[in-house]
Amino acid sequence: MTQQNPVPETADLCPPLECAGDLAILGNRVESAMGLRRGRRPEDLWRALRELARQEGEPLRELLSRLAASPLSREDTDRLAPHLTVGETYFFRDMETLGVLRDRVFPELARRGGTVRIWCAGCSSGEEAYTVAMLAQEVLPPERLEILGTDLNPRSLRKARKGHYTRWSFRGVPSPWVERFFTRLPEGVRSVKPRFRQGISFREGNLLDPASPFPDGRPGDVILCRNVLIYFEEAAIRRVLSLFRQTLSPEGWLVVAPAEAPLVQGFGFHPLGRTSTFLHPSRRASGETPREREYALEGFLPPPLPEELPTALPFGPEEDLFLPPSPPQPAPLPLPPSPEEDLLATARQKADAGLHEEALCLCSQAMERDRTDPTPYYLSGVIHQERGATQEARNALRRAVYLDPSFVAAHHALASLAPDRESEARHLRNARELLLALPEDEVVPESGGLTASALLELLHIAPR
Template identity: 35%
Template sequence: MGLAGQARGGGVMEPKEGLDRFAAFVERRLGLVPASASKEELAALLEELAPRRQWEDYLEKLESAPAGDAALRSLAERLTVGETYFFRHQAQLEALVEEVLPHVQREGRSARVLSAGCSTGEEAYSLAMLARESARVEPSRLFIKGVDLNPRAIERARWAHYSPWALRVTPEPLRERWFHALPGSEFALRPEVSDSVHFEERNLLDEDSGFWAPNSFDVVLFRNVLIYFSPEAARRAIARIEQALTPGGFLFLGPSETLRGLSDAFEVVQAGEAFYFQRGRGASSTARLRIVTPPPIPAAPTAAPAAKAVPPKPAEPLHKLEGAGRAWRLLEEERYAEARSLLETLPEHEREHSLSRLLQAALHLQAGLFREAERLGKALAESGAQGAAAHYLLGLCREQAGDTASARAFYERAVHLEPTFALGHLRLGMLARREGAPTHARVALRLALTLLAHEQPVHLMLFGGGFGRHGLMQVCQRELWACSEVA
């Protein structure tokens, strides 16, 4: 007898059946892997939305709900988490304004930009401000639209009032020019910026042939969104974006995100410290912007040489590294190019300190300079300095090169040297799941989820890819749900 038959007969839906059906709906309709650390938390959310005896009716209502339904919108509010602020990943925004938009606006064309998964609007407004600061962009021919699944986030974006925390990396001249202080502690965007961006509530997975029509957008910002999507939902979203972009149009993802396994229709473009993607053109197209292929990486051993492994040395506190401490602060503010430049000017004793070398290696990795990152990582690993972090960094380099066997060996060495290294367990779990070993994956991922609550801040700064502790826990949760599906 089916679930509906049980309900009509007066029975109560079994918890596992209800949770599985609820989770499957959330992924299918919203694209999200539920942001709950356990089945118990997901059950608590479902119980809050509908008492157990009403689960069947509630789930049936959700499954038949049209776009914009109140219950669906309420669920989206509960399950989506926005982590954003003004001028996040500023190098990418500057490349968009100084390279991409002038390229699009040539010969009098307008530029149409979509901020997909815009949250509370900081990304779209940051672009609008930078465009008004640039002599190379014509704001009158720049049209920016922001869309998000969360109705409350869209309301806040339209309201355009922000806390000091949202402006924490906003340059002071821009804060003074484009915001005015409100009584209390909030800041409001000036109308010339807030009126220049249009926001609408939209599920990126809903069918809408008009919105996603070919040639609808020249640029799509889809940064730090894939982390919340299931693999299938990510493929659907990227396919829809590809369809809507003009030939030769541009896609911006978060610095730690990739199109690997999602699409072969884009090539990597580099402008300074920023990397982004360009859609392939037709045969009659003009020449595209310079495409940069990462340099070849020397072969790495399949496992760290045991003879050279020594116990990790205790790290010197960051506050004792004066110049390097400033570089770490720049990293925390995602000002990667400035951090690299500052490191090069440090006195030799500070520059050669193991923490400074680790920071430099991580910045090389962030910029796509894999050969330099791997060279520094090998030197640190062989000396025993920053052992776990150095081996983890080498694993990232090998994974970027497609050498998953060596990557796994380096991650295993990292967690052997430091058993509480949450990020190492996370990468091992992700590799295991993708290689079809869900049992091994679940063990590693559950351990990672527990340890992430106590992961060292230095590891989060170096290897978090712009995401905080909570965002990385979301990644872990998504992977665990994917393992459950495989099983």
């Protein structure tokens, strides 16, 4: 009879010394097959194996010995991927970058004519790909869009294809946007409307595979690979960027996260100024240096903004996109995280991976350590809503507001859970009043990085 729980909760939390050899072997194989930096760190690999062993009912050390004994098969990488990849994603993440896409890149592609091909590399559960479709359709008809999302994690891809999401995927997204782009389903689930599914496909893909993700081999116009390369080793980054250069049109754009821009600029891509998350491939003819393309600024002026979506967050004067980047300034040394911050960071990772019970347990531990901190109550409320436990979600969010009446994100979350229009209006009014009292450029906690002015603007947007 198969053992049901071979990995006790308190056993083997850290890799034993006698497993170091097999972990090193397996780590090298994970790096070669998947490119992941996390696969080389024994503690990350051990944690992934613990989760996989518990899930499949296999003794932990037997699993490690078996995987270390021979090269990883496709089935092995499929089983490991959900436990080694990071699924932190949500709709309309990083409004500044999305604003440049909507106001500058997509209008330029619309003027060029033809089909616009966009590749979301490392798309996780699909929120980014659908967000791109929603913004691109402001200036492009669906029939001119071809959006491909690829990821290593088959579990995430199944969710992406289904297109059903709960509260956790809408952090910082105002209710009117949710109503505009999604269909309401029972138990707090929202489904992407059919219009915004047109032209989107998802498929399993390894970024270390040198073949183009597009079956016909034609180049793409935009590649989004945000918060992916930071988890790769340098040799893997070189291989991925080589694939991107081959796949991307000479006049195309590579979009990365701010922390990844320095990784990319040394490998055949050059930034478009201070917003260095947007890069063009450098093309080198025989015996020539890379030719920097010149752009007419007036060709990139955005069209009038649609009423349904807010103005993009400020990203400087129009010419900033084309000026040389400012010299990097040394960042101040961060303070070490408190134990509560460590617990909540792990809780967020667990919640992103769908391990809600473990995430709630960590939130409870954080509450025990500091019962005056509203953050674990807020996070617990969002997780309860993800699970469809509406009353538990309301209770936790109300506790967060009780501890901190100025907790804007908690008021906003309570509005989405309100049983009637009057209650929803009250919570939204509270959120607006609090935002008006904040400095415009202050980042609102738990809002996905939005400033007070940006979030206030979102709350005033009416659905189409």
